[in-house]
């Protein structure tokens with residue numbers, strides 16, 4: 349702890365230290381985001397090396413995080429670029445420079461003329477078929493498994509080289525997939541100018557490594573680069589940020605090792621712990637301004653073994669922590685939780701958190717099914733992608749994220765570089781980018797009106813009214829008139845599609861996965877634990893474990909400001925005693 353400086357989230361760092369690299373370590377509710385925003389203002393006011401052409405880059409983990417920082421920056425936004433690492437690298441490295449990368453035969457790696465943004469990796473039937481032809485892999489017959497496998501490919505950094513690998517290696521039927529065949533899958537997309545989110549880091553790494561002069565240009569443009577939630581950095585990102593630090597940018601990273609929860613996606617908590625740049629200062633904030641003191645005590649128990657012990661500083665009513673045994677299923681636990689909130693006069697925001705999407709669906713009482721997969725199997729004209737994008741936009745409006753919804757709709761109206769509309773639109777129709785934007789705005793209004801009262805209409809009906817909407821605008825989409833897609837679209841409701849559509853980020857929904865509550869806070873929280881082994885983790889936690897289970901629960905527990913409840917299966921007496929010894933009371 350000797351070289352760590354303790355600060356509070358109100359404290360500005362002295363001007364003499366503004367141009368030093370730093371790392372801030374702080375627990376939940378410490379005010380990391382608050383501190384970072386104030387620090388940015390401090391740099392804007394006082395840094396001498398910030399010129400009219402340079403900017404501060406503030407990199408957040410999610411788009412919701414970026415929106416939050418932007419709104420807190422208020423008037424100071426112009427000189428600050430707030431974005432996720434993927435958006436930052438796409439705009440500053442991939443888009444302008446990916447044309448520099450060639451394959452072994454000197455052919456451009458990406459069709460740059462068609463390049464427009466980065467997308468989720470979706471292995472469509474068409475792509476799977478093309479890949480099988482290229483690799484002569486027709487013996488792989490289980491397409492469903494293959495799709496799952498290809499969609500979770502990721503880039504791994506090994507000794508300075510990047511390799512495409514599956515997150516979990518498994519067999520498709522009797523066979524393992526040859527690793528050397530995997531890049532051919534990506535190449536199919538790149539040839540069409542489509543790159544995936546994970547490819548942004550791959551291309552950026554290669555471009556900056558092979559053309560290091562670009563690093564100097566970037567450092568001149570961004571003399572200050574700050575990164576929030578850096579405990580979930582991944583090795584490729586860490587390397588790029590270090591290069592930028594060594595080429596002249598001042599790098600500041602902020603995070604909490606105990607809240608690293610994306611290791612399953614390749615994040616490396618150790619990278620944050622070890623992150624060092626020359627002359628770097630390390631700050632630590634010990635306060636917790638969010639949670640009541642009983643919650644902070646419980647959080648400190650979960651976190652024991654870590655270098656940080658939090659001090660509660662919030663003046664609030666200090667409610668007990670409760671566990672609720674689910675003897676009559678999850679709905680009874682939710683009802684108990686709601687009764688408790690109301691009896692304590694806690695009627696503001698709340699959230700029910702659980703580990704995985706299937707449990708979220710169970711708690712939301714959603715009919716769980718593979719509707720989207722069936723949709724893509726029944727369709728051959730990209731309607732699945734189109735409708736998914738449209739319904740995603742609809743869900744975003746429910747989350748009051750209108751600007752992001754319009755962007756999503758603009759992406760749904762796909763065009764080539766000449767502005768010619770692609771599937772499922774009819775051929776030979778051209779629209780300009782301005783028309784696309786205004787079409788997206790009108791489409792959003794149409795969705796709000798059409799879906800508000802009629803989520804129970806069939807996909808077939810919805811698609812037809814969508815077609816009418818476009819015809820009014822002078823644009824034709826391919827009709828659904830026969831075959832598998834007609835049968836499918838008549839048998840499925842929009843509600844079923846919407847309920848089974850999982851957004852990567854959520855802001856206002858009351859039942860969520862823990863991962864989607866990262867950075868958020870609520871007056872009351874119910875943590876839903878389906879198994880006794882999860883309760884065991886609370887009683888005997890290991891915050892530094894290789895497995896991230898304890899940390900995931902820690903993130904959930906630390907979202908609560910006033911009331912924290914844990915729902916679990918019926919427990920034996922020994923376990924109840926252990927919980928009570930930790931001041932977690934039984935709620936009947």
Ligand SMILES: Nc1ncnc2c1ncn2[C@@H]1O[C@H](COP(=O)(O)OP(=O)(O)OP(=O)(O)O)[C@@H](O)[C@H]1O
Nearest residue numbers: 357358375376377378379380381382637638867868
């Ligand atoms: N200096 C401050 N003055 C007033 N309020 C503060 C201050 N610092 C933090 N807060 C408040 O404390 C709460 C927690 O802050 P914030 O969300 O920034 O924490 P965090 O460290 O980013 O937490 P987490 O790691 O859990 O995401 C927020 O409600 C924030 O507005």
